[in-house]
Amino acid sequence: MPRFSVIVPCYQVQAFLPECLDSVLQQSFGDFELIAVDDCSPDGCGAILDEYAARDPRVTVLHLPENAGLGRARNAGIPHATGDYLFFLDSDDTLTPGALRSIADRLTESTDPDVLVFDYARTYWWGGTRRNVLAHILAEAGAETFTAAGRPEILDLLMVVWNKVYRRGFVAENGFVFPPGYYEDTPWTFPVLLSARRIAALDRICLNYRQRRQGSILSTTSRKHFDIHDQYERVFAFVGQRPELAGWRPYLHRKMGEHCLDILAKPDRLPPADKAEFFRRTAELFRRHRPQGARVDGEVAVLEGSWTGYRLRRQTARAGREAARRAGQARRAAGVRARAGWASLHARRPLDPHLVVYSASSHQGLIGDPAAVYAAAREVAPQLRGVWVVRDAETAAGLPAGVEHVIVGSRRYLEVTARAAFFVNDVNWPGTLAKRPGSVHIHTHQSTPLKYLGADLLDKPGARLGFDVPQMLRRADRWDYSLVANRHSELVWERAFPCHFTSVRTGSPRNDVLVNGGTGDFRERHGIPADHTVVLYAPTRRDYRRSGHVDRIDLARFAADLGEGHTLVVRLHPSLANGPARGLGLTELDRRRIVVDATGEPGAAEVLLAADVLVTDYSGVMFDYANLDRPIVVHADDRPAYTASRGTYLDITAEPPGHVSSSYRELARLFESGAWRDEESARLRAEFRARFCEFDDGRAAERVVRTLLLGEPMPDAESARIPGQAAAPDTLAST
Template structure:
């Protein structure tokens, strides 16, 4: 008996069917069967299914004699299912890699609940990916099992069948089946969730929900959308037959009204001649099923009136939105005039005022933070003010730190009068550089991939970059901080602007050169890393040959297991991937289960680097920072040619690496199993890398910037090679300057 029976109804999807089936049959978890139901498809789907069945014994194909529709095709597959759990997969959608393994683990963890609800992401025909906006509901319910009454927010999720797995004996016992017609998921999902005694959730994206440019049946203009009324009538009949569920009637009454009004609001759903009839039938049903004494939400009261009133309300809403749009345009024009008026400000610069920002106003971070701290010690007469995006970011600043919010009068006053500006990204184009002001650009680190004007030759990498605008903003730089001659040459080529390269080193990396043992130990404790474990940090970068930047190069669960006892895998995603679907594709769930540690939210990457014993990366500039610790680095370069072709690289990191290079997962696993990751060859490669790229970092970079820029002293020469030597502590090697 397999663990999963995956039921796939198939009709007119020959262009997507291979991807769907491959996503199931290619899963690392193989205890499954596929029951594919050919719903009398007029294209080549039947032959495709037969070909898969001939090649894989786990596939069984049912050819229906007539087209019965999506719901009844699922019904046809259910009697043939032998698995413990049913999963209904639409034939144009796909499972994500590792999805079935994650589902099986969660089912084991929760003791085989009646229903397991998992997460999904919409994938668009133009290449975009967007995670379910209510993913937090799954995360908040990630503890033990529950009922819908205990967590009613579970019913706010999209009412579809394919984001859940169902225990087969529960489905058979309750006699659940799909009705014919459109919106067939509604009279399945509500009864299932209301009846389930044990529901569990999995906060992981297990399915890609394809958003087709054309062909989505629910986006077809048709009278079949009237089916929604009978589908909700089935839900009400189900509740009426079970007195214990009577308290759900107000909730379902409101859901029905919201759903029907949503259909009516879509211009591509109903023929114009049928819209008044649809409203009338919705209003009649809304009145007929209204529970006695139930309060009607304000946005549904339109159903108590006429269709003409509904139309007037819709027009008023559109008019209000247009007025709001015009008001925003007027405010923007006023702001632009104010900017032009401030282009020749009259108030003198304040020689004792500096403004700082980092990572688009995210907080006191990175190089600007290191310069700020050094300035407070060496130049206390210069007041430092931080620009932060909002009050939430401001709450994360040290107590008493002066700050302003963008666009406020305080921001305008501070940026108008400040003499010093320190940032690791460009200031907004509205900030006018005054004569006498000094702009310090710290960058993010040593450049490996193309930047600035060099992106003009890489059209794919320019998708989110306006290079001319970028260079206009860089024209405000006075000083560009560099940590080595390589960076100096690259920045002067990539940003052909009038600035001076300051051979300062990277201020944020002073702490790495000094080897702060207490800070490293505190980070390990905060992340829950067992004392004495070897910490393997995996820090991948984004890819420009994918629109969302995410390319899953490694099966993280497998890598964590292959590392073995005494080793903890810590993962830190690139900042641009932190808020996208990347973490929902398994990282968050693996972190919750203790398989690995997700350190993406750690504010300072230097803390994570200090806590790590070895770095595994691909083409992230973090390798240049980590080299300062003189600890092993492994470069996993299995898509180096694609990366270099799409983004461009200033050096061949596979020819001049900081450590061993692997080009497949097998090589990577062997490197750690054999211990070669820390052998003499690794030491030799790292020494050559450090000699070239750690040139100006000696632990005094922040001091050097403050003395040269704010105090006007001659630029102190870097001390050269930081000369780090190992010191034994806390069951592993930490590094301190000699």
């Protein structure tokens, strides 16, 4: 008996069907059967299914003699299912890699619940991906099983059949079947969830929900949308036969009203001539099923009135929205004028020579090089007033006590940026910030450059997607000083950003803590045993994939192959922290303590300090980590694709900081054999450190403060000259 019976109904999807079938058949978990139902499709679906069945014994094909519709096609597959769980997969959607393994593991962990609900992501025809906006419901559900009564918010998720698996015995015991018509998922999902005694949640994206350019069947204009009334009649009939579910009637009554009004409000659902009839039928259904004493308020209250009243309310609402839009435009225009006047007023005042404005990673808080410079300034030059720019009140709330801050775009922001003598940032300031004569902009960067940046992206159209390179260079024209940690960085920045700044060989302030042997509580906070070897996997984003994320390693397998006494810590690229990448398995693996997800850690230093070895690909984190003189492994299994799409300034596989693997098998062998920390690894690392940690001596932040903020010469610095200072062997800059 297989673990899963995957039932795939097919009708006019020949262009998408192979991708759907491949996503199932190529899963790492193979204990399943695939039952494909050809719903008398007029295109090539039937032939495609037969070809797959001939190649793979796990595929069974049913050819229906006439078109039955989606719900009844699913029903046709159920009697042929022998698996423990039923999985209804639409034939234009796909499973994500590793989905069945994750679902199977969660079912085992929760001791075979009646229903398991998992997450999905919408994938758009133009390449975009957006995670389910209610994913937090699955995360908050935790590891224990529950009922709909215990967690009613589970019913707020999209009412579809394909974001769940169902215990086949539970389905058979209750006689659940799909009705004919549109919206067939509604009278399946509500009865199933309300009847389930044990529901489990999986906070992982297991399915890609394809958003076709022409829309789904439910987006077409048709009278078939009237089927929604019959489907809710079935839901109410089901509840009516079960007294123990009577308490759900008020919820379902409101849900039905909201669902029908949503259909009515869509401009492309119903023929205009049929909208009045749809409203009247909805209102009649709403009145007939209204529970005694139930309160009707909010949007659904309109169903207590007439079609004329509904139309008048809609027209009034549209007029109100239009008036609000115009008023909002006027307020914004007035706000722009007021802010411009406020900024202009303060721009007439002299610069404050003691005011330093800081920002990091697009106003994300006290992190990176700017944070290190700020800390050094508070110690070395307490007369300087440091003000941080943050993006919103939530970010401001996360700042340490006593840190002065302003929110970007606010009046106080305009005031301090108009008066500040110094600006410290690791990315460009917004284009609206005007650089006053006499002010000094210090650009720290975020890492030693390995991949193409700035003007070098002009011949890499894939890598510069979303980037306006000329605008980027115009903003870089405001730089006065560019901090560098090595001569390689100096040459690259001056080539990639052909602007009038001075390169300053200070080292990277953020790396002072690494060079000086700093400590942190990362291990303790994450419950990592003191005697464990911590392996940090820190890949960069991929420019040949619009989402930026590609699973290069099976993390669960890697963690298992490392064996006892090892902890795998994963830190994705910061740009992926709030997207769907973590939902593709990392979050769930972290919950189950298979790996530790460090992507959300605000700063990298504590993570690096906790790691005994770094595994990366083309991430600049390797240049920082090299300061710790600990082993580094470069996993470059897609180097040709990466270099072709993004471009790199050096071949990191030819000049590596340690051993290089080009396949997972090679990577696993490096750790199995212990070669990751052998003499050759140490030799390569020493050469790498000599070249790329050249100016990192643990005093970079102090050097920036003394030399660039206070104008003092710095002992033991590189022999160069900063404009405005006399040439001397203890200055820092290179022009």
